[in-house]
Every structure is written in C-alpha cells, then in structure tokens.
Amino acid sequence: xxxxxxxxxxxxxxxxxxxxxxxxxxxxxxxxxxxxxxxxxxxxxxxxxxxxxxxxxxxxxxxxxxxxxxxxxxxxxxxxxxxxxxxxxxxxxxxxxxxxxxxxxxxxxxxxxxxxxxxxxxxxxxxxxxxxxxxxxxxxxxxxxxxxxxxxxxxxxxxxxxxxxxxxxxxxxxxxxxxxxxxxxxxxxxxxx
Amino acid sequence: xxxxxxxxxxxxxxxxxxxxxxxxxxxxxxxxxxxxxxxxxxxxxxxxxxxxxxxxxxxxxxxxxxxxxxxxxxxxxxxxxxxxxxxxxxxxxxxxxxxxxxxxxxxxxxxxxxxxxxxxxxxxxxxxxxxxxxxxxxxxxxxxxxxxxxxxxxxxxxxxxxxxxxxxxxxxx
Numbered sequence: 001x002x003x004x005x006x007x008x009x010x011x012x013x014x015x016x017x018x019x020x021x022x023x024x025x026x027x028x029x030x031x032x033x034x035x036x037x038x039x040x041x042x043x044x045x046x047x048x049x050x051x052x053x054x055x056x057x058x059x060x061x062x063x064x065x066x067x068x069x070x071x072x073x074x075x076x077x078x079x080x081x082x083x084x085x086x087x088x089x090x091x092x093x094x095x096x097x098x099x100x101x102x103x104x105x106x107x108x109x110x111x112x113x114x115x116x117x118x119x120x121x122x123x124x125x126x127x128x129x130x131x132x133x134x135x136x137x138x139x140x141x142x143x144x145x146x147x148x149x150x151x152x153x154x155x156x157x158x159x160x161x162x163x164x165x166x167x168x169x170x171x172x173x174x175x176x177x178x179x180x181x182x183x184x185x186x187x188x189x190x191x192x193x
Numbered sequence: 194x195x196x197x198x199x200x201x202x203x204x205x206x207x208x209x210x211x212x213x214x215x216x217x218x219x220x221x222x223x224x225x226x227x228x229x230x231x232x233x234x235x236x237x238x239x240x241x242x243x244x245x246x247x248x249x250x251x252x253x254x255x256x257x258x259x260x261x262x263x264x265x266x267x268x269x270x271x272x273x274x275x276x277x278x279x280x281x282x283x284x285x286x287x288x289x290x291x292x293x294x295x296x297x298x299x300x301x302x303x304x305x306x307x308x309x310x311x312x313x314x315x316x317x318x319x320x321x322x323x324x325x326x327x328x329x330x331x332x333x334x335x336x337x338x339x340x341x342x343x344x345x346x347x348x349x350x351x352x353x354x355x356x357x358x359x360x361x362x363x364x365x366x
Contacts, residue, residue, distance in 0.1 A: 033252055183242075
C-alpha cells in the first residue's frame with residue numbers, strides 16, 4: 001500500500017472513522033500472523049499475539065509518526081507483543097507447575113514446551129528455527145523471511161545495525177548446519193519447492 | 194584477506210549486507226579459494242531453501258467471520274491520547290541521572306574529607322577517651338607537652354598531653 005494511502009487511512013481513523021482501520025491493517029493481516037506464528041511456534045498463541053498487535057496499533061495510533069513507515073511500526077508492536085507473551089507464558093509455567101510434576105516431566109524426558117510443540121504440526125522451517133536463540137530468530141525472520149533490510153530490522157527490534165548483523169550471521173550459520181544435518185535433500189530439490 | 198577472516202564475513206556476504214569495500218575483498222578471496230567458494234555456495238543454497246520453505250508454508254489465517262469480529266472488537270476500543278514523551282527512550286536518561294548522582298556523591302565526599310574541622314580536633318585533644326583515637330596533633334597551648342607511647346605488638350599509638358605542671362587536669366574526672 002502506498003504511503004499516501006496509509007497516511008489518509010490513519011487520518012480517517014484518528015478522525016473517528018474506525019472502519020478505516022480494517023482497510024489500513026488488511027495488507028498486514030497474513031504477514032503479521034505468519035511472523036507471530038514463527039516467533040511463538042504455535043497457531044493459537046500467534047493469533048493472540050497478532051490480535052494484541054492490532055489492538056495496540058489502534059489504541060496508540062496517535063503516537064504513530066506519519067512520516068515513518070507504518071509497516072515498521074506495526075512490526076515493532078508485534079515483536080514487543082510476542083516478547084511480552086513469551087515472558088508471560090514462562091512466568092505462568094513456573095507458577096502453575098509444581099515441583100513433583102516438574103520432576104516427573106524431566107524424568108520422562110520432556111518439558112511443557114515440548115508437549116505444547118508436539119500438538120503443533122511442525123514444518124521443517126519451524127524445526128530449523130528451533131536451533132536459534134530468540135533474538136537470532138527475530139533477526140532471521142525479519143531480514144530473511146519478511147525481507148526487511150538491516151536498518152529496518154534494527155528499528156523494529158530497537159537495537160543497533162551491528163547487533164542485527166552479528167545475530168544474522170550467527171543465525172544463518174546455524175540454519176545452514178541444521179539443514180545440512182537434517183534436511184540435506186532440501187538443497188538438492190530446492191527448485192521444486 | 195585469508196580464509197579465517199573470509200569465513201567471518203561469509204554469512205553476511207551471501208545476503209549482500211557487507212560494505213562495498215569489504216564485499217570486494219571477500220569476492221577477491223573467493224575467486225582464489227575454492228574451499229571458501231564452496232562454503233559460500235552452501236550458505237547461499239541453505240538461505241534460498243529456508244526462504245522457499247517459508248513461501249511454501251501454510252499459516253492458518255482467521256476466517257472472514259473471525260476477522261470481522263476482531264475488527265469490530267478493536268473498533269470499539271478507545272484511541273489513547275498522544276503521549277508527550279512517546280519517542281523518548283528512558284534508558285539514556287536514567288543512565289545520565291545515575292552518572293550525575295555518582296559524580297555529585299563523589300564530589301561531596303572529597304570536599305568533606307578535605308575540609309578542616311578545628312572544633313572537633315580541639316575537643317579531641319581535651320578529652321582523654323578521644324585522645325586515643327585522635328591523630329597526632331601539636332599541642333594547642335605553647336606550654337603543653339606530649340608523650341607518645343607505641344605498642345610493639347599492636348602498633349597502637351597513645352599520645353599523652355600534659356600542661357606545664359605535668360597534670361592531666363581532665364583525666365581524673
């Protein structure tokens with residue numbers, strides 16, 4: 001969507017036309033849901049994070065600088081919403097799981113995260129992303145999958161371009177190792193996908 | 194550029210994220226080194242494979258009904274007023290405030306240590322209990338005498354002050 005059109009829609013929403021918000025965010029509906037899914041690794045969590053993103057974008061639309069990219073702004077909100085969600089989940093798991101249960105789970109060679117993941121139909125990409133740290137995953141997804149440039153990725157993640165480069169380099173090396181170890185056939189029939 | 198340095202930049206080279214100068218150096222090395230060329234090829238291929246996987250991946254979307262319900266729910270929310278300091282990052286502000294606080298407290302202690310406190314010294318020289326802890330000071334009156342006793346075992350220094358009649362007038366009280 002051209003910037004001028006986005007500016008006009010933002011103006012309309014701020015002037016009380018709430019219906020215009022749907023038109024404003026419609027182009028980002030699938031990309032945001034996809035990114036949320038790859039960050040959270042769970043469809044339901046992804047929907048929750050994306051929903052929170054749209055809600056925050058609407059509530060704080062007055063803080064959006066119309067001279068900047070709406071796409072970067074909404075991606076920034078999503079990354080922060082996903083981080084908050086992840087932290088909240090981690091706290092909940094610690095609180096709700098008693099010590100004997102945790103010991104049993106450890107003894108059985110599984111943890112709540114594994115059980116949650118087993119419910120998901122896991123793609124090969126998701127399996128590759130598992131080897132990355134949270135920050136590496138965010139950088140890799142924004143730069144290589146969402147195709148934001150280094151500067152845009154740094155803006156979305158609120159970090160320096162140097163930090164993005166460092167994490168991106170590490171992420172690519174890990175992904176390469178994972179694909180070579182587990183899915184070497186992908187490299188042979190890459191063009192068929 | 195040698196192989197070790199090239200390996201460091203290769204992951205960014207395949208994504209065209211290096212500066213022109215550095216990219217040129219890596220290119221020059223790759224022309225001469227087949228092992229690094231193979232490594233770069235492998236990285237580019239895996240990156241392409243990951244992108245292809247992402248394109249082929251099915252991500253569950255909201256149904257139109259769910260989407261409309263979500264948009265209606267959002268539209269019922271209230272748009273917040275603009276925050277005056279929305280763009281201000283608080284980390285540097287806090288760091289600056291902490292640095293100022295440290296400098297101020299450091300300056301305060303330095304000034305406090307250097308400033309003379311004559312009243313305190315005079316009292317210390319007059320009171321027997323404080324004479325033991327007071328640093329060696331010259332007698333206040335010209336006719337006062339002093340004697341210093343230093344313990345060999347503990348290095349404890351005791352300074353006694355006498356008046357002209359060798360009487361410690363406050364000591365007995």
